[in-house]
Amino acid sequence: MFLQKRRRQIFVNGVDSFDLIGGIPSLAGSVSQRACSFCGARVVLYPITDALHVVHGPIGCAAYTWDIRGSMSSGSELYRNSFSTDLREKHIVFGGEERLYITLMELINQYSPSAVFVYSTCIVGVIGDDIQSVCSEVNKIKCIPVIPVMVEGFLGTKKDGYKIACDAIMNLIGTDATKKLSLYNINILGDFNLAGELWILAGYYKKIGIQVLSSVTGDGKVKDIQNAHRAALNVVQCSGSMMRLAKKMKEKYNIPFIKVSYFGVEDMSIALYDVANFFQDEKLVENARVLVKNELKNLLPSLEFYRRALFKTKAAIYVGGAFKAISLVKALKLIGVKVVIVGTQTGNVDDYKLLKSICDDGCIIVDDSNPVELSEFIKLTKANLFIGGVKERAIAYKLGLGFCDHNHERKLALAGYEGMANFAKEVYETVNSPVWQFVRQYKVL
Amino acid sequence: MLLRHTTEKEIDRKALTINPVKTCQPIGAMYAALGVHRCLPHSHGSQGCCSYHRSMLTRHFKEPILSSTSSFSEGASVFGGSSNLISAIDTIFTVYDPDVIAVHTTCLSETIGDDMAQIISKAKEEEKIPKNKTVIYCNTPSYIGTHITGYSNQLSAFVNFFSISTPKKRNVVNLVAGWMEPSDMREIKRISRIMEARTILFPDMSDVLDTPLNGKFEMYPSGGATIQEITAIGDSKFTIGLGAYSTENACVKLENKCKVRFEIVEIPIGLKATDRFVISLSRHANVPIPDILTEERGRLVDLIADNSKYFYKKRVALFGDPDTLIPLIEFLLTLDMKPVYVVTGTAGNHFNRSMQELLSEKVSEAKYKSGECADMFQLHQWIKQKSVDLLIGNTYGKYIARDENIPFVRFGFPVTDRPGNNYFPHVGYVGASNLVIKILEKILDHKDRTCHESKVEFQM
Numbered sequence: 001m002f003l004q005k006r007r008r009q010i011f012v013n014g015v016d017s018f019d020l021i022g023g024i025p026s027l028a029g030s031v032s033q034r035a036c037s038f039c040g041a042r043v044v045l046y047p048i049t050d051a052l053h054v055v056h057g058p059i060g061c062a063a064y065t066w067d068i069r070g071s072m073s074s075g076s077e078l079y080r081n082s083f084s085t086d087l088r089e090k091h092i093v094f095g096g097e098e099r100l101y102i103t104l105m106e107l108i109n110q111y112s113p114s115a116v117f118v119y120s121t122c123i124v125g126v127i128g129d130d131i132q133s134v135c136s137e138v139n140k141i142k143c144i145p146v147i148p149v150m151v152e153g154f155l156g157t158k159k160d161g162y163k164i165a166c167d168a169i170m171n172l173i174g175t176d177a178t179k180k181l182s183l184y185n186i187n188i189l190g191d192f193n194l195a196g197e198l199w200i201l202a203g204y205y206k207k208i209g210i211q212v213l214s215s216v217t218g219d220g221k222v223k224d225i226q227n228a229h230r231a232a233l234n235v236v237q238c239s240g241s242m243m244r245l246a247k248k249m250k251e252k253y254n255i256p257f258i259k260v261s262y263f264g265v266e267d268m269s270i271a272l273y274d275v276a277n278f279f280q281d282e283k284l285v286e287n288a289r290v291l292v293k294n295e296l297k298n299l300l301p302s303l304e305f306y307r308r309a310l311f312k313t314k315a316a317i318y319v320g321g322a323f324k325a326i327s328l329v330k331a332l333k334l335i336g337v338k339v340v341i342v343g344t345q346t347g348n349v350d351d352y353k354l355l356k357s358i359c360d361d362g363c364i365i366v367d368d369s370n371p372v373e374l375s376e377f378i379k380l381t382k383a384n385l386f387i388g389g390v391k392e393r394a395i396a397y398k399l400g401l402g403f404c405d406h407n408h409e410r411k412l413a414l415a416g417y418e419g420m421a422n423f424a425k426e427v428y429e430t431v432n433s434p435v436w437q438f439v440r441q442y443k444v445l
Numbered sequence: 446m447l448l449r450h451t452t453e454k455e456i457d458r459k460a461l462t463i464n465p466v467k468t469c470q471p472i473g474a475m476y477a478a479l480g481v482h483r484c485l486p487h488s489h490g491s492q493g494c495c496s497y498h499r500s501m502l503t504r505h506f507k508e509p510i511l512s513s514t515s516s517f518s519e520g521a522s523v524f525g526g527s528s529n530l531i532s533a534i535d536t537i538f539t540v541y542d543p544d545v546i547a548v549h550t551t552c553l554s555e556t557i558g559d560d561m562a563q564i565i566s567k568a569k570e571e572e573k574i575p576k577n578k579t580v581i582y583c584n585t586p587s588y589i590g591t592h593i594t595g596y597s598n599q600l601s602a603f604v605n606f607f608s609i610s611t612p613k614k615r616n617v618v619n620l621v622a623g624w625m626e627p628s629d630m631r632e633i634k635r636i637s638r639i640m641e642a643r644t645i646l647f648p649d650m651s652d653v654l655d656t657p658l659n660g661k662f663e664m665y666p667s668g669g670a671t672i673q674e675i676t677a678i679g680d681s682k683f684t685i686g687l688g689a690y691s692t693e694n695a696c697v698k699l700e701n702k703c704k705v706r707f708e709i710v711e712i713p714i715g716l717k718a719t720d721r722f723v724i725s726l727s728r729h730a731n732v733p734i735p736d737i738l739t740e741e742r743g744r745l746v747d748l749i750a751d752n753s754k755y756f757y758k759k760r761v762a763l764f765g766d767p768d769t770l771i772p773l774i775e776f777l778l779t780l781d782m783k784p785v786y787v788v789t790g791t792a793g794n795h796f797n798r799s800m801q802e803l804l805s806e807k808v809s810e811a812k813y814k815s816g817e818c819a820d821m822f823q824l825h826q827w828i829k830q831k832s833v834d835l836l837i838g839n840t841y842g843k844y845i846a847r848d849e850n851i852p853f854v855r856f857g858f859p860v861t862d863r864p865g866n867n868y869f870p871h872v873g874y875v876g877a878s879n880l881v882i883k884i885l886e887k888i889l890d891h892k893d894r895t896c897h898e899s900k901v902e903f904q905m
Contacts, residue, residue: 025516025518026492026514026516027516027532027536028514028515028516028529028530028532028533028536029487029513029514029515029516029532029533029534029535029536029537029540030513030514030516030536030540031511031512031513031514031541032492032495032496032514032516033496034492034496035492035493035496035497036491036492036493036494036496037493038491038493039493039496039497057552057587058469058552058587058588059462059465059467059468059469059587059591059790060468060469060470060471060472060494060497060552060587061469061493061497062462062465063465063467063468063469064468064497064498064500064501065497066464066465066841068500077446077447077448077449078450080447080844081448081450081463081464082462082463082464082465083461083462083463084461084462084465085460085461085462086460086462086465086817087588088588088589088817089586089588089589091588092552092556092588099460100460102459102460102461103460103461106456106458106459106460106461107461109456110450110452110456111450121552122490122491122517122522122551122552122553123552123553123556123587123588125522126522126553126556126557127556152522153490153491153492153493153494153517153553154490154491154517154518154519154521154522154553155519156518156519157492371509371511371662371664372540372541372664375662390500390503390504391496391499391500391503391509391510393503394503394506394507394508394509394510395509395662397507397658398508398509398656398658398660398661398662398663399660399661399662400658400660439658439659439660440660442657442659442660
């Protein structure tokens, strides 16, 4: 059932002793759960709400990324539209540059956006359209940033797309310096405001006395991002997508960064303390202490109920990024759930080392898995809860497992203390749903 | 307002598509291939294509969608995807063990010029294809046609690779299913059964994409047309294609290859289209139309009569795919409604001609558009110029419906935010009744919620 070639990507904690490898290309022919680099860049940049996002290619790449991310906006809804050059055969033969140029001019006239991102696709890479020169020409005429995102799908996995997205954002940063700053300010990197999570975090920071100068990219606004180079600190979540940007901003603007996770009580509190401590102002640290204390006072008693109710639950995790997986393992521990399978699409060797250290013996750790493997693991471990994304949801339900969406389509905020309460509730609700009894007893008699 | 940027005034667009009413070929090929038993669709391109199609189909059907990919890298895009596909074939038969791999191409592999026939025969030479297993392919470049074209190409490929004519002819009528829901296919089979017609339905997604939850994950569920059936359609006495855009090519191919004559009828949505389908099946299978069906038709007529005053002259805007739009619009006219705006991203003369025939006399103010720039933005602009009483289309219509406060019936692909497509068919007399009820509920709920208090009535 398991491919010999994948043996270094599947690891049983406490039994195996090799280094679990990650980040290698998927085996051709596998039913991989991974997407392409275009997808990576598209999902990272998509939440910049007042920019135009134009896909230069055949219609599919634009159609499939149209409003697919539950990333919320406090202002413009422009980003939720799908704009495409809809390349046809004649453009493949004769080139699509002119069509791109006309599209951009038509679009900018219609919408007067703050900035434009132009995404290349596989086909554009092969026919060799010079997107960069079209963008710079339109930029000259229209006097707004028109940023090429050269992210042909075949370049690699989603993770490779993240890097290219970071480079595109770097092109925007530093092009404006008019936003008013308060004494203590940060950029939040790597939160995408799914189910309004950014707003919860910004609320915490505000209570402590820290301004969120810009968010990259959840509820993102072009002007804020243009000003991002003026922040004192970059606070990076979802390290897979945004570390490159943090490093580049350190290099170019000398802005230090810290890595945080907002998921789970422990990590959330550490994040707030780390940021408060950074500014070396006792007042901020005291504010953080009060905030954490108050939040925990409300939250912990309510978690006790779930911990007692969930102690027999065994969870399988299969998510995109390793950072998310690590936080999930910790958060599940807090509510008494045992993690028996944990896998990621884009983890690397170091991520997996860390995962090994926090997982129990017997836990299966897997890189770039597929439905057949996952369903076998579930049979082996008798997991009764699955945490994953859209493609895993249907499989989990078919197996009669509770499911919790921890991907783009989640409807409940899972970040922060509020998020932890939501998460516990969601896990409890799905695991204890009365529907599963009818799966266990499938036949009437 | 989610679409606050849409202006009433139409802008002249030459190149720009805003919010498409179509997607690309490969997803159609993937969907069609899922309707064949123990067949694994395979996407020959970058990983993203396969992942996107699987996600989109999963969102719509709420079922696991299995498909493999050649996982193109930068190297493959320069040197060709031959070695990727050959090792993919090896991996697939080793791990997933399908009976058939249905390879469809992508814009990338098409443009770099991968020769599918050559690669597959090389895989055969290298003994990567086990005995009794088959690898077939179809060309589905994303820059030609739409998802409907891809569906059609995949069906033709099945006929091309499998259907055979032997001297032994069988008294069977082939039913080639256009792009419809598994629940619709189930209903077509039920109609055939009660008519006691001997038929083969192909493709058949029922019991593949609407399977019961029994605690097991089946890579290949029990449903789907079998390879034996697709082989045998070459010996059938007649073929009825349901929907010109999605099935005509396959029917033509079968006629050329196996001399099985065919007729194209619309997908049986609505009263008249169902009449035509039932008559055609009755004639070619040489079976009478049973009373059960006549009674179902009568109940539909009863339902329409009871509620006719709520349909009269209601203005409707629609978007979707031609094979379903054409009979649906005909049905709205049967109900005495007024389809005033219609867009589809799938181009073709048949659609334009049908709209002309159906609408030019009865709804002189109707506007319709197909192909390039026939998108949701265009539809929204028309609605802004003069509003409608009802919007019918896939989930992407919800933004317009909300902004303009219009009752909205979800119909087509994809419907990602409401269940029901897997349960209630839209074809046949029963399906038409379902549609009537759906439309009425939306219109009357809207009326009850928005009308003046004094006009709220207990009975209607």
